[in-house]
Amino acid sequence: MVTASSKQLASSIEKNKEISINHQKLIDATIETIAKRGLADTTISHVAKQAKVSQGYANFRFKSKENLLLSSLQFLSDEYKKSWQKIFEDEHLDPVDRLLKICENDFSKKIANRNKISVWIAFYSEVKFRPSYLSVCQKQDEIYLQQMEKLIDEINTKANQKSLSAIEISESYHSMVDGLWQRILFDPKIYTNEFCKSLIIKYFKSIYQNEKKFQ
Amino acid sequence: MVTASSKQLASSIEKNKEISINHQKLIDATIETIAKRGLADTTISHVAKQAKVSQGYANFRFKSKENLLLSSLQFLSDEYKKSWQKIFEDEHLDPVDRLLKICENDFSKKIANRNKISVWIAFYSEVKFRPSYLSVCQKQDEIYLQQMEKLIDEINTKANQKSLSAIEISESYHSMVDGLWQRILFDPKIYTNEFCKSLIIKYFKSIYQNEKKFQ
DNA sequence: CAATATTGAATGATTATTCAATACAAAACT
DNA sequence: AGTTTTGTATTGAATAATCATTCAATATTG
Known part of the structure; x- marks a missing residue:
C-alpha cells in the first residue's frame, strides 16, 4: 500500500x-x-x-494566445523582481553598496540584454490597450519604486542630502533606466551596458558629492 | 495666355x-x-x-499600409524636430534659457500628450524589426543629441562645470525624457507634465548648483 | 465629354482556435 | 512476462475570422 x-x-x-x-x-x-x-x-x-x-x-x-503572452510577461516580470528583491533585502550591505548593486543588476547582461529589452518594450507599447499587461507592469514598478525610495531615503539621511527628495531621486533613476534600456536596443554599439551604468553612477555622484563610492 | x-x-x-x-x-x-x-x-x-x-x-x-505607417511616423518626427530646432537656433537666448525652453517643449502638451506618446512607443517597439522606422528615429535623435551637446557644452563652460561632460549630461537628459514619457503613458495622474519637467529641472539644478535659473 | 478621384465588393493570404485522430504510458488483467 | 485496457498527451488538418490589397465600376471635376 x-x-x-x-x-x-x-x-x-x-x-x-x-x-x-x-x-x-x-x-x-x-x-x-x-x-x-x-x-x-x-x-x-x-x-x-x-x-x-x-x-x-x-x-x-x-x-489562448493572449494567455501565453501574458504568462510570458509575468515570467519576465517575476525574474526581474527576484533579482532586485534579493538586493533590497540584503541588510548586511551598506545602503550605498546596495544602491550600487541595484544599478549593476539593472544593467547586467542577464537583465539588460537586447532580447529581453525588446520583449519589455513590445509589451510596454501595448500596455495602454491591455489592462492585464498594465497590471503586471504597474504592480512590479510600484514595489520597486517603494523599495528604492526607502533606500535612497537612508542614503539621503546619512549623506545629509536635502536638496532632492528620495521620491525625486528614485523617479529620476527609474526613468533614466527605462530610457537607457530603450537606447541599448537602438544603438547597442554606443550604449553598452557599461556606458549606461557609468552614466547612472555619475548621476548619483553629482547628487552625493562627498560619497567616495560613486567615484 | x-x-x-x-x-x-x-x-x-x-x-x-x-x-x-x-x-x-x-x-x-x-x-x-x-x-x-x-x-x-x-x-x-x-x-x-x-x-x-x-x-x-x-x-x-x-x-501600402506599411507606407502609411512610415509616413505617419515621419510626420510626427518632423513635427517634433521643428519644435526643438527653432529653440536650438535661437541665438538671442541665453544658453540656460534655451535649455529651459527645450525642457518646456519636451513636456509641453503639444509634444508630450498621451496620444502622441503612445504612437511613439508603438513605433519604438517595432524599430528593431523595421529598418525604415529605425532610420527615421535615429536620424532625428542624432541631430537632437548633437545640438543638445553643443548647448550643454556652452553652459558647462560658463558655469565652469567639469565633473560631467556635455555628452554625459545630454545622454542622461535624453534618456530621462524617454523614460518619463513612458511614465506619462502608464500613470498620467502621478506623472503630470509639470511633475516630469520639474524632475528634469532638478536634475540640472543638482549639476549646476550656482545657476539661479534652475531654482 | 474626357480625365481623374474615389468607392466598395471580391480575392487571397494569414492566423487563432477547435477537435477528431493518434501516440504514448501506466494500470489491470491474463 | 505479455497482452489488453484505459486515460492522458499531443498532433495536425479543418474552420472561421480578419485583413491588406486589387480593381472594375462609379462619381466628380474641369
Missing part, C-alpha cells in the same frame, strides 16, 4: 515536471520569438515551432 | 491642396487610431473610417 501510494506520488511529480517543462519551454519560445520577430509578427505557429511542439498543443496548453 | 497659364497654375495648386488634405487627413487618422487602439489593432479599415474615406482609397493613396 505504501509502495503503491509513493509510486503514485512519484509518478504525479514526474508528470507535473513534464508539464512544467513544456510550460516553460513555450514561455521561453515566446520570449525568443518576440525578441527575434517582434510582437506584431509573433504567431502561435512560430512559437510552437521554436518550442518544438505542435501548433494545436501550444494553444491548448495556454488556452 | 497669361490668364490661361495662371488658371492652370491655380488649378494645379488647388489639386495639390486637395491631395495633401487627404494625405494629411489619413496621417492624422493613423495617429489617432494608433493612439486609440494600439499599433497591433490598427487596420486600414479603421484608419479609413476615421479619415472618412473608403478603405480602398487609403491603401491606394499610400500604396
Whole structure:
C-alpha cells in the first residue's frame, strides 16, 4: 500500500515536471520569438515551432494566445523582481553598496540584454490597450519604486542630502533606466551596458558629492 | 495666355491642396487610431473610417499600409524636430534659457500628450524589426543629441562645470525624457507634465548648483 | 465629354482556435 | 512476462475570422 501510494506520488511529480517543462519551454519560445520577430509578427505557429511542439498543443496548453503572452510577461516580470528583491533585502550591505548593486543588476547582461529589452518594450507599447499587461507592469514598478525610495531615503539621511527628495531621486533613476534600456536596443554599439551604468553612477555622484563610492 | 497659364497654375495648386488634405487627413487618422487602439489593432479599415474615406482609397493613396505607417511616423518626427530646432537656433537666448525652453517643449502638451506618446512607443517597439522606422528615429535623435551637446557644452563652460561632460549630461537628459514619457503613458495622474519637467529641472539644478535659473 | 478621384465588393493570404485522430504510458488483467 | 485496457498527451488538418490589397465600376471635376 505504501509502495503503491509513493509510486503514485512519484509518478504525479514526474508528470507535473513534464508539464512544467513544456510550460516553460513555450514561455521561453515566446520570449525568443518576440525578441527575434517582434510582437506584431509573433504567431502561435512560430512559437510552437521554436518550442518544438505542435501548433494545436501550444494553444491548448495556454488556452489562448493572449494567455501565453501574458504568462510570458509575468515570467519576465517575476525574474526581474527576484533579482532586485534579493538586493533590497540584503541588510548586511551598506545602503550605498546596495544602491550600487541595484544599478549593476539593472544593467547586467542577464537583465539588460537586447532580447529581453525588446520583449519589455513590445509589451510596454501595448500596455495602454491591455489592462492585464498594465497590471503586471504597474504592480512590479510600484514595489520597486517603494523599495528604492526607502533606500535612497537612508542614503539621503546619512549623506545629509536635502536638496532632492528620495521620491525625486528614485523617479529620476527609474526613468533614466527605462530610457537607457530603450537606447541599448537602438544603438547597442554606443550604449553598452557599461556606458549606461557609468552614466547612472555619475548621476548619483553629482547628487552625493562627498560619497567616495560613486567615484 | 497669361490668364490661361495662371488658371492652370491655380488649378494645379488647388489639386495639390486637395491631395495633401487627404494625405494629411489619413496621417492624422493613423495617429489617432494608433493612439486609440494600439499599433497591433490598427487596420486600414479603421484608419479609413476615421479619415472618412473608403478603405480602398487609403491603401491606394499610400500604396501600402506599411507606407502609411512610415509616413505617419515621419510626420510626427518632423513635427517634433521643428519644435526643438527653432529653440536650438535661437541665438538671442541665453544658453540656460534655451535649455529651459527645450525642457518646456519636451513636456509641453503639444509634444508630450498621451496620444502622441503612445504612437511613439508603438513605433519604438517595432524599430528593431523595421529598418525604415529605425532610420527615421535615429536620424532625428542624432541631430537632437548633437545640438543638445553643443548647448550643454556652452553652459558647462560658463558655469565652469567639469565633473560631467556635455555628452554625459545630454545622454542622461535624453534618456530621462524617454523614460518619463513612458511614465506619462502608464500613470498620467502621478506623472503630470509639470511633475516630469520639474524632475528634469532638478536634475540640472543638482549639476549646476550656482545657476539661479534652475531654482 | 474626357480625365481623374474615389468607392466598395471580391480575392487571397494569414492566423487563432477547435477537435477528431493518434501516440504514448501506466494500470489491470491474463 | 505479455497482452489488453484505459486515460492522458499531443498532433495536425479543418474552420472561421480578419485583413491588406486589387480593381472594375462609379462619381466628380474641369
